[in-house]
Amino acid sequence: MLKRVTRLVPRACQLDPGHFLHGGPQAPQSLAARLDDQVPDENPRAGSHPSEDDPVRTFNEACLMVRRPALELLRHLDDTNFAHPAVRYVLYGEKGTGKTLSLCHVVHFCAKRDWLIVHVPDAHLWVKSSRGLLRSAYSRRRFDQPVEAANWLKSFKTANERFLSQIKIQETYMWNKRESTEKGRPLGEVVEQGLTRVKNATDAVGIVLKELKSQSCSGAFRLLVAVDGVNALWGRTTLKREDKSLMAPEELALVHSLRKMVRNDWHGGAVVLALSQTGSLFTPRMACLPQELLGKEGFDALDPFVPILVSNYSPEEFESCIQYYLENSWLQHEKAHTEEGKKELLFLSDANPGQLERLCAYL
Amino acid sequence: MAAPAGKVARGWSVLALGLRSAVPRLPGLTQVRWSRYSPEYRDPQTDKEYYRKPLAELTEEEKCEQELRKTQLIKAAPAAKTSSVFEDPVISKFINMMMKGGNKVLARSLMTQTLEAVKRKQFEKYHAASAEEQATIERNPYTIFHQALKNCEPVIGLVPILRGGHFYQVPVPLPARRRRFLAMKWMITECREKKHRRTLMPEKLSHELLEAFHNQGPVIKKKHDMHKMAEANRALAHYRWW
Numbered sequence: 001m002l003k004r005v006t007r008l009v010p011r012a013c014q015l016d017p018g019h020f021l022h023g024g025p026q027a028p029q030s031l032a033a034r035l036d037d038q039v040p041d042e043n044p045r046a047g048s049h050p051s052e053d054d055p056v057r058t059f060n061e062a063c064l065m066v067r068r069p070a071l072e073l074l075r076h077l078d079d080t081n082f083a084h085p086a087v088r089y090v091l092y093g094e095k096g097t098g099k100t101l102s103l104c105h106v107v108h109f110c111a112k113r114d115w116l117i118v119h120v121p122d123a124h125l126w127v128k129s130s131r132g133l134l135r136s137a138y139s140r141r142r143f144d145q146p147v148e149a150a151n152w153l154k155s156f157k158t159a160n161e162r163f164l165s166q167i168k169i170q171e172t173y174m175w176n177k178r179e180s181t182e183k184g185r186p187l188g189e190v191v192e193q194g195l196t197r198v199k200n201a202t203d204a205v206g207i208v209l210k211e212l213k214s215q216s217c218s219g220a221f222r223l224l225v226a227v228d229g230v231n232a233l234w235g236r237t238t239l240k241r242e243d244k245s246l247m248a249p250e251e252l253a254l255v256h257s258l259r260k261m262v263r264n265d266w267h268g269g270a271v272v273l274a275l276s277q278t279g280s281l282f283t284p285r286m287a288c289l290p291q292e293l294l295g296k297e298g299f300d301a302l303d304p305f306v307p308i309l310v311s312n313y314s315p316e317e318f319e320s321c322i323q324y325y326l327e328n329s330w331l332q333h334e335k336a337h338t339e340e341g342k343k344e345l346l347f348l349s350d351a352n353p354g355q356l357e358r359l360c361a362y363l
Numbered sequence: 364m365a366a367p368a369g370k371v372a373r374g375w376s377v378l379a380l381g382l383r384s385a386v387p388r389l390p391g392l393t394q395v396r397w398s399r400y401s402p403e404y405r406d407p408q409t410d411k412e413y414y415r416k417p418l419a420e421l422t423e424e425e426k427c428e429q430e431l432r433k434t435q436l437i438k439a440a441p442a443a444k445t446s447s448v449f450e451d452p453v454i455s456k457f458i459n460m461m462m463k464g465g466n467k468v469l470a471r472s473l474m475t476q477t478l479e480a481v482k483r484k485q486f487e488k489y490h491a492a493s494a495e496e497q498a499t500i501e502r503n504p505y506t507i508f509h510q511a512l513k514n515c516e517p518v519i520g521l522v523p524i525l526r527g528g529h530f531y532q533v534p535v536p537l538p539a540r541r542r543r544f545l546a547m548k549w550m551i552t553e554c555r556e557k558k559h560r561r562t563l564m565p566e567k568l569s570h571e572l573l574e575a576f577h578n579q580g581p582v583i584k585k586k587h588d589m590h591k592m593a594e595a596n597r598a599l600a601h602y603r604w605w
Contacts, residue, residue, distance in 0.1 A: 332503040
């Protein structure tokens with residue numbers, strides 16, 4: 001779920017000017033595209049959560065607060081040895097502490113450095129309430145999800161335009177009796193095929209991921225796999241088969257290909273994952289640790305990984321957040337400018353970023 | 364505000380304790396709205412500043428009052444009344460009027476979503492406007508709310524008075540609390556009944572509040588209709604005896 005983007009805080013002198021993430025409404029396109037990805041589909045009945053879809057529209061800018069967990073991750077990414085297998089970083093923490101936005105920050109950082117980004121904004125959407133489920137043509141046991149696959153291909157195309165013509169596929173793929181993509185054609189054609197023939201979209205996604213994984217070792221590009229809500233891949237689904245029994249996630253082709261992608265049997269990039277209890281199915285509300293959310297299967301699949309805890313705001317971060325809101329005139333209540341008001345906000349939100357945002361929305 | 368005595372005997376009007384409303388009481392009826400507290404109970408003081416004043420700064424009166432509070436009986440503060448700096452009695456009253464079936468949580472969340480919606484709409488307008496217009500656009504949802512309700516308050520109202528077997532609508536000046544009540548009531552009724560079934564309350568309310576803030580919209584029209592009716596029935600004004 002997209003939380004309010006908060007202001008940039010120059011954290012000591014470790015930041016170089018490349019890290020300033022202050023984007024206007026026109027640029028950066030990629031960040032805006034990713035921010036839009038994370039918005040759930042416009043639904044007139046989605047009134048339970050107030051429309052916090054567009055900080056760009058409200059503030060005329062998109063800002064992120066630079067915080068310690070993200071900085072730690074960026075430092076690790078800078079020091080990666082691309083000859084070793086891909087390291088998996090898992091962002092975990094309480095609800096509303098900023099895991100998704102730290103992930104966004106990392107994605108932005110890598111995009112600025114021209115990595116190839118494979119970003120899944122919310123893996124929970126793939127295991128819930130899918131309208132068109134088809135039997136996969138490739139494997140009889142699995143199911144396709146054309147709508148989700150097509151959406152993902154669209155955002156992948158916008159995010160990685162340049163690479164689509166550079167990367168050439170290494171095998172011939174037969175879509176059906178009449179259509180096929182030859183070996184040596186650019187990856188863009190596979191993506192186009194998936195977008196035009198929506199029935200083949202899931203297979204197109206599988207092919208794209210497979211090709212990227214095999215070719216990342218060559219060194220032509222650096223690959224970043226960023227998945228939010230990764231506990232969905234090993235949880236339970238609410239999708240039903242024809243005989244009304246619930247499916248396991250392995251039976252979904254998209255989940256199957258993504259699971260292969262987050263294994264550490266490739267090198268030339270990194271894998272950054274964020275856990276999320278908010279959209280997950282059949283998990284207790286208080287669960288936030290990797291062991292609780294991923295379950296035994298998921299934990300063993302992801303083991304070994306680097307866990308990164310994302311916690312509530314420190315006093316300086318809280319102060320900085322309030323200052324940002326005051327500068328943008330988002331806090332309009334006259335008492336919010338006073339010391340009393342700030343103390344009350346701190347008490348009510350307990351320095352939790354998500355809660356503070358919801359409080360300041362109506363003040 | 365002194366609460367009237369608990370139980371009023373049947374057939375005894377409450378003229379002695381001060382009429383609550385201007386509607387005449389017929390004999391044989393009792394006051395409907397009464398409190399379980401007897402008159403010596405005082406209202407609770409939730410203002411933090413009152414308690415933070417150091418002893419030296421207090422005047423004789425205030426010292427006397429503080430001494431008195433130690434021994435006097437005080438009513439329990441209602442759950443919705445807090446010592447928060449962000450509390451607003453008008454907003455609390457509006458939330459109570461919107462509440463259905465005692466679901467205060469829902470009513471409060473609808474109110475906060477409405478304020479947020481008003482704020483967002485104004486921010487969008489602000490960013491789309493030129494520099495001169497930006498100075499005129501009001502972005503504080505609380506000022507918009509208060510001003511909109513003030514704009515919706517009628518100045519004069521109509522009251523049914525029985526004369527010669529018929530009820531006549533007589534124009535009458537309204538007390539302040541009746542005016543505030545009518546403004547809020549019209550606003551809520553308008554949003555509940557006259558809009559499309561599938562639109563959500565925050566959306567409808569924020570739209571109506573913004574229109575009322577600019578002195579347009581159906582609630583303002585209702586106020587004007589009330590004024591016109593009162594003007595039309597001017598001849599009956601002498602039926603009023605208070």
